[in-house]
Structure formats: C-alpha cells, structure tokens
Amino acid sequence: MPTTCALCRRVVPDGKIDDPQVVQRHHLRPEERATSPTVTLCRPCHEQIHAVFTNAELRAEYDTIEALRDADRLRGYIEWIRGTDKLDIRVSTSDRVRE
Numbered sequence: 001m002p003t004t005c006a007l008c009r010r011v012v013p014d015g016k017i018d019d020p021q022v023v024q025r026h027h028l029r030p031e032e033r034a035t036s037p038t039v040t041l042c043r044p045c046h047e048q049i050h051a052v053f054t055n056a057e058l059r060a061e062y063d064t065i066e067a068l069r070d071a072d073r074l075r076g077y078i079e080w081i082r083g084t085d086k087l088d089i090r091v092s093t094s095d096r097v098r099e
C-alpha cells in the first residue's frame with residue numbers, strides 16, 4: 001500500500017518502499033523516544049527537518065506536524081518538494097543547527 005508523507009503529503013509508491021529508508025518515522029519530541037508520538041515521513045522531509053531545526057527547537061516549538069508544516073524555515077522546501085518525485089536529495093545542515 002502506498003505511503004503518504006505527513007509533511008509534504010506526497011505519496012511514496014509501493015515500488016519505492018522496497019528501500020527500507022525511503023519512509024521513516026519521525027519522533028515529534030526528539031530524545032523522548034519512549035513517549036514521543038511519531039509521524040511517517042519521506043526521507044527528504046525527515047532529513048530537511050533535522051537540517052534546519054535543533055532537537056531543542058523541535059521539542060519546544062515544532063512538536064506537531066501542523067507546526068512543522070507552518071514553519072517559515074520549511075515553507076519554501078515544502079513547496080519545492082511537492083513538485084518533484086525525488087526521494088533522495090542533498091541536504092545541508094544549517095550553521096545554526098550545527099552549533
């Protein structure tokens with residue numbers, strides 16, 4: 001059965017799901033895995049979230065899929081990814097997240 005990414009809402013076709021990393025679970029409250037709710041994301045969206053937000057920001061401000069969809073830092077990315085079928089992208093972690 002195809003899987004829909006909770007963030008970008010793209011459908012990942014069954015044929016792509018053979019790659020075990022193409023669909024990933026994202027813990028909405030990082031570092032609280034035992035109790036954190038999760039959402040299903042495509043690999044690019046999961047990588048992008050962790051490239052632009054620190055775990056502290058995710059816990060404090062972006063612990064729902066709605067908050068992530070509304071985040072200014074993801075708005076342009078979501079618009080772009082919805083127009084492509086790419087499941088592998090190059091993601092650069094922002095300097096602010098690295099610190």
